[in-house]
Amino acid sequence: QVQLVQSGAEVKKPGASVKVSCKASGYTFTNYGIAWVRQAPGQGLEWMGWISAYNGNTDYEQKFQGRVTMTIDTSASTAYMELRSLRSDDTAVYYCARDSAPFDRWGQGTLVTVSS
């Protein structure tokens, strides 16, 4: 069955970076893109960007441009999302999702807490 398994919770200080991984299984990894979505505590869903697992092309939400990098390791069927210069308002659960136009499978989420 299709599964996306994300790395564990992180606690970071303001100004630091975090890199979240998302390991896919149960389907041909390169046939779909991976989207990243975050959810601040008690808030809604925010699309951060997308990466093609086929060729590594990316499309980032403008507000994250310059601070986010999404990458793919096809040999490990794993996607990564790195967010730099963390601020307290980056505290959120970060999700990866298989992008088949709608997002039909989601990872379990990774809580990133930014606190001094």
Next chain:
Amino acid sequence: DIVMTQSPDSLALSLGARATINCKSSQSILYSSTNKNYLGWYQQKPGQPPKLLIYWASTRESGVPDRFSGSGSGTDFTLTISSLQAEDVAIYYCQQYYSTPKTFGQGTKVEIK
């Protein structure tokens, strides 16, 4: 960016009642060459990731109970739960995937009265 606006923000209904959630996009998300509306509905329960319920505005995802249905076209869409069950307590989000950023509505919280 396409703005997605849901209404109401929350609703509380009795078990077995009909629940209706509306979603409006700031521009049409009907793609003329495919005649498809690029609209999905998701259900999110506390502590869980979102789950896709409906895509192409009205196609039910495999395994989703048939009490969930989607309708609408262009800019106005509706998610209907025909007979509300206790396990349907959740927040529901619409999302457009017509163009990036693939924006979500603000969510509608559904509770049992």
